[in-house]
Amino acid sequence: MLGKMWRKDIARNKLITAILFMFIMISSLLVASSASMLLELFRSVDDWFEKAGVPHFVQMHAGEIDQREMDGFSSRSELVKEQQTVEMISIEPDHVYFGPSGESEDGSVMEMSFVKQNKAFDFLLDLNNKRLDVLPGEIAVPIYFMQQHSLELGDTVRLAKGSFSKTFTIADFVRDAQMNPSIVSSKRIVVSDSDWETLKGHFDEKEYLIEFLLHDGERTSEFEQLYLASGLPHQGTAITYAQFRLLNALTDGVAAVVILLASVLMIVIAFLCLRFTMLAALEEDVYEIGVMKAIGIASDEIRQLYLMKYRMIALTASMAGVLLSLFAEQAFMANRSLYMGTAEKNALSYIIPLLGAGCIFLLVMLFCRLVLRRFKRISAVEALRSGSTSAKGRMTRLLKLHRSRFIPVNIFVGIQDVFVRLKTFGLLGFVFTLCFFLIIVPVNFLNTMKSPDFMTYMGAGRSDIQIDMRQTDDVAQRYNDMIAYIQHDSDVEIYAPLVTSSYMMRSDDGVYEKVSVQTGDFSLFPLAYLSGAAPATNDEIALSYLHAKERGKQLGDTLTLIVAGEERVLKLSGIYQDVTNGGKTAKALLPYEAQSVLWYMVSLDVKPGVAIGEKRAEYAAAFHPAKVTFMDDYLSQTLGSTISQLQKITALTLAAALAIAMLITALFFNMLIVKDASDIVIMRSLGFSLKHIRLQYIIRSLAVLMAGIVLGTAAAGSLGQGVVSMLMSFMGAARVEFVVNPFVAYMLIPLILLAVVLITTLFSSLTITATGKSAVAAK
Template sequence: MLLKIVKRDFQRNKMITLGLFIFIMLSSLLTASSAHVVMELTHSLDNLLVKSNAPHFVQMHAGPIDNEAIANFAAANSIVKEQQTVEMLSLDGSQVTLGSSMKTEANSVMDIGFVKQNLQFDFLLNLDNEIIQVSEGEIAVPIYYMKQKNLHVGDQVSLSKGQFQTSFTIVDFVRDVQMNPSIVSSKRFVVSDADFTALKSEFREIEYLIEFQLTDLSKLSEFHNAYQASNLPNKGPAIDLPLLKTLNSLTDGVIAVVILLVSLLLILIAILCLRFTMLATIEEDYREIGVMKAIGIAQPDIKKIYLAKYFVLAILAAIGGYLLSLIAMKWFTANISLYLGAAPNSVLQHAVPLLAVSLIVGIVVLFCRLVLRRFNRITAVDALRTGASPAPPSSTSILSLSKRRLLPVNVFLGLKDVYGRFKMFGILLFVILVGLLIIIVPVNFMHTLQSPQFISYMGVGQSDIRIDLQQTANVDQRFEKMIASLEEDNDVVKLSPLVTSRFKVLGSDGAWESINVESGDFSIFPLSYMDGASPATAGEIALSDLNAKDLNKQVGDTVQLLIGDKEQNLTVSGIYQDITNGGRTAKARLPYNEESVLWYVVALDVKPGVSVRDKMDQYAEAFYPAKITHLEDYLAQTLGNTIKQLKLVVLLAIVISIAIIALITSLFLKMLLAKDAAQLTVMRSIGFKNSDIRIQYLGRILLVSAIGILIGILTTGTIGQGLVKALGSFMGASNIQLVVQPVTAYLIIPAAVMTIVAITTFVTTLSMNKSRIAEQIGK
């Protein structure tokens, strides 16, 4: 009997059941996919670290080097397991041409380095996570360029410098544990030992990677401080294993979090969808429930009839969602497989998504049991007498039909009903609000990443052009000549020379640590500060968000720096956000430390009407081998991969959200029509037409939708902003402000939602027919 009742229920509500099945399946699909991404990311990254034998600490250095001093330091330090110093030839982008392109990499934001394969650790891997070996005349190119330039095995890489020209054949692509992510602006090309020696005689700019592996990773911070406290080479950024893990997991980690948030919102809406379905079914079966109670069927058995349907539905939908996730995960994890490699399969990679899907089934069953408590209020007498649940008392005396003035009767009656039963309509309002959030928050986040304003989260002010000088011979003299030349350029409106050097700072634990401080006038191209302002005097310093947290400092606190041989107290003037150099930088108006200069930068704006591209070409020739960057290009090249993946998630969120809103609106109306069946009969009997009743329902739903959309737009600035801040905190920018495109967020998306709701309402209310009314009259 139970099976017959369940089968009949499926046949009677095929579309509703199918819709509910689809959304539980989508919830399972996204939840399982998110779990797949997290597990794949974790396992692939761990596998890459093992296969590459990743370094635990790396100090980059440009300039002369004392290998003997480094070896003595390593030998004297008991926690050093291995040490190697890697030579990397630094080439200017204008000297490199990739593939069939006729253009050089002069405008690339990436620093190009040529290396040979390492012998002890920090191995450069191919796409099969095997150690790359190349012969003379061959080259392995970073994966970043494979994607950006659509390169293939057999393509050429050409190098030129003056009269010297050579080319290499691409035989493989490099998976580099240090420099894989696009947000890392350095890339390593691998050539043979013989070719490296030959290139070294032509391209003399060498940067060193001083790498260490430790026996005890718990002492990594202690080792870091010990190295910085020594007089060993340190003219460059230092990175450690935790930072390597963060950088490699950043892009896909953000995408996984966004998918998970969408899936959680989808689960919430799916159970609301389930609630509407169950309530509509109970309303339709109210008399039958009364009959079953009257003939003596126990209430727990009646509940089992209804629970069985949704339990079977949830199980089948969850299985379907999980199976689809096995297909979809190739889509979501394609970037992980490319940049990190596919990790060997493990039990956890399948167990965790299965557990996540099982949790959804558990939530559905638990929610069904909560809804079915409504049976406790149904009595056989009331069900047989009325055939419908009693309407809740409403207080609508304020909205009297006799007092209406401007509104048409049908519109007024619809609004009056919303006011009288707002608690019930509030559920639909909540669904539309959440559905809108699912669309607007990812869209705004994508616009934020694409906005030129995002450059302020990289620790630099907005300018037309940025010129970088790395450590080379006579770099200080070249910097002075460049400044003089730019000051005489009539096309330049304003410029700001900045020099980054390394100082010692007293840490929160009382030990001296190294800190990179950028010196210059920061009022010319100001940053957006989380708190405070830029340093205005030589006695002030601004700290990046992560540095402020590490040093446990706030605006107004004192920071102790070692400047020369003297200790000097500086007041923290402001705290800013920075996602470059590990998010740990500082800015001050100090005389820079000439002995530990890391790099020189000039930011400048040109006059309106002057071609930025032409100026970049001019400066590239005049200040060679300086790196000339258009800041918008920097964003596109470093965050392009993240934005591309986010677009996919945004499109998925839009499609799912619109479908959810349409289905929930339809289910809500079906429940409402079943509940209002007797009332509709009365209205028809006193002369209301179906078109009149349809206008009333349309007015109700559109009013609720408008309120939901308005609250959703306002909520985007709070909940949405909070989610984006949480994501940004992983990158060192915990106060990212959403950039909103008003036309898209406040006009196009709300209009699309209102249109979907209106069409759904119109189509659903077409189901009102005379047979149903005659049936009610008969009752």
């Protein structure tokens, strides 16, 4: 009997049942997919790091190294399991030619380091996560360049400098656990041992990675203090195992969290849709409910009949979502699979998505129980007498047709009905608000990341050109020559020399830690500070958000640094945002010593009308081997992978939101038209044509949609920015302000949503003819 009831109910409400099924299935799909993405992301990172033998502590260093001192330190320390020093040959991008294009990499922001395969640990892996074995004449290129230039196996890479030229054949592509992400502006390229020795004879710029594998990775911080206190080389950035994990998980981690947030919005929409459907079903079945109550069937028993129907829909939809997530996994995880590989699946790989779908099922059933509590409030007598579970609204007293002298009748009737049934139409408006929010937040975030203003979240003020000089024997002299050159360049409007040096900072418990502090004039290319301002005197310091959070510092607190061999107490003047260098940087007006300098930098703006590309080329030739970067290129190259992922997510959320808008509009107006059947007959008898009645429904949808767009825009600018800021705070940007494209955000997207809703409403209103006839027949 129950099966017969369900079949008849589904046959009578095919569209409603299908839409409910779709919403629950998509919610289950997104939850299962995002949970699986996060699980597989961390499993893949762990598996990859284990095969690569990632070091626990790496000290980058430019300058000479005494390996005997390093060996002595390692043998004396009980923390060190193994140590190796990796020598890298740094080759300028303008000497490197990828593929048959004949154009060099001049203009690339990536620092290219040619290395041979390591012997002890920190292995460079191929696309199967196996150790690379490169033969003479062959080369293995990072995945980053493979994507940038659409490289394939068998393509060539040519190195040319003066009379020297050598061509390699690409034999494989590199997964490098240290330098894989595009946000890391250094890349290791692998050649054979013999070819590396050849290159060493023609390219003399070197850099070292001093790497340590520890017995206990949990004691990395303790080892870092020990290393710094030893006086061993440290002219460069120090990076730990935890930072390598964060950098590699960043792009796909953000994607997974964004999908999870989208799934939460989808669940809310599914519940709203479910509530409306259930209430409409109760309204339609009120006579039958009244009869059942009159003959003595208890409210709980009647409720169970309805629950069994929704239980069946929720269960099948949730399972369908899980099955679809298995097929969608490749699309969601393509970037992760390429950059990290895929860990072998275990039981958790299937249990976690099932648990996610199970949560959706349980939430749906709980929500159904809450909605169906109103069975207890339905009186059998009232149900049989009035045929309704609700009363008319009171707004009819305020909105009278005879009071409208300027608004056309059909427009007035449509708007009036929205106010009269504000609770009913409010549900549709809330869904439209969520749909627009779901579209506009990813679009605005994507536009923000592509904007040149995003530089301010990377700890640097916006400028046209940035020039970086790394440590070499004569770097101080070359830096002074460069400043003199720029100072006398009439094309330069403004410039700011900045020097980043290594200082020792004393923590509150008396332990000294190494920090990188940038010095210079910070008023020329200012940052937007979260709180406070840039240091204005030599007894002030500014910290990045993550740095201040880690140390528990607030404005006005003091920090102690070792400057010129003496302790100096500095007052915290400001906290800024920075997603570079692990999000832990500082700025101060301090004297620096040549031996403690990590790198030199100049930011500059050229005068209006000056070709930035030509000026960049001029400086690249004049200041060689300094890295001269056009800052718009820097953003696109370093954040390219993240932007690409975000573009895919934006396209997905746009398609999902438009589908939701279409489905909920179709569901809402089909049910509304059935419910309004008797009212439509009365309007037809009063002389309203079908065209006029359809126009009234279109006016209703337009009014509700416009309200949803306005509310969605306001929510995106407040709640949306808050959610994005929360996500970005883990990277070091705690307050993201959207850069909005007015044409896209305020015209194009609203027009697309408007077209979808209007077309769907029009098609739904075509059923009015049949509704009217059936209503007349019933009379």
